[in-house]
Amino acid sequence: MHYGICNLSIVPIRIEPNDCSEMVSQLLFGEHFKVLEIRKNWSKIRLAFDKYEGWIDNKQYEEITEDTYKNLNETKSKLVGELIDFATNSTNNYRTIVIGSSLPFYSNQQLKINSTNFLYEGEVISGKKQKKLLIETAYKYLNTPYLWGGKTPFGIDCSGFTQMVYKLCGYKLMRDAAEQASQGNVLSFIEESEPGDLAFFDNVEGIITHVGIIMKDNYIIHAYGKVRVDRIDHSGIFNLDTHTHTHKLRVIKKII
Secondary structure: OEEEEOOOOEEEEEOOOOOOOOEEEEEEOOOEEEEEEEOOOEEEEEEOOOOOEEEEEHHHOEEEOHHHHHHHHHOOOOEEOOOEEEEEEOOOOEEEEEOOOEOOOOEOOEEEEOOEEEEOOOOEEOOOOOOOHHHHHHHHHOOOEEOOOOEEOOEEOHHHHHHHHHHHOOOOOOOOHHHHOOOOEEEOOHHHOOOOOEEEEEOOOOOEEEEEEEOHHHEEEEEEOEEEEEEEOOOEEEEOOOOEEEEEEEEEEEOO
8 A cells, every 4th residue: 555645735636547537626735645546647545534535646746654644644633724825845945835734743833744844834723623613714715716626715615615614623524515414413403503513405316416504693604606605594595696595405414
């Protein structure tokens, strides 16, 4: 088995091993993974954080040892708290990094990827936060453009948005909306929900395709065109710009 770590800012994870293939997620700086298959130009990986699988370019990661992989799994995660910042190495060669990126073996503003040491002087996030901070964290992404497979303030999809908000608060969600819907406990009514609970929505085939974070007073923040705030009722999401329902409510889940 081979192992790897992302040493670049944002790397696309694709459904097939070619540059024209659909991007299904993104790999952020410092995230580590197992390498399931290696081809000439591409590697199929499984992320340590959420077990998500896909293909990345062989030029866009560094190999690490199995011991390093295990140590990273056992080390309390430290995440970038700035929307966008940079880390510099000893030759002042820098990496742009975005909120939610990982800081491997971080201590006293220092982090390390293999033999390369980096300096990062920005905000660091670690540990579990109070549930009420989920909404405050979600607002950091407000007006981020929708991007299928995206996980950053430059572009994000609905489940990438909920996953990153929960991750920044110290909680683990799966990558896709349908997977996230299998987590937590079902709530029967919107009135039972609290800010930070998740609402899931399905299509005409009954497949869950959308997720958002419930706010107080029957509002919801979700990624639809952009990260936006709309109303939620028993029918679904009511778009405040078009004055129409855009998503049909399927289930509400309490994760924490």
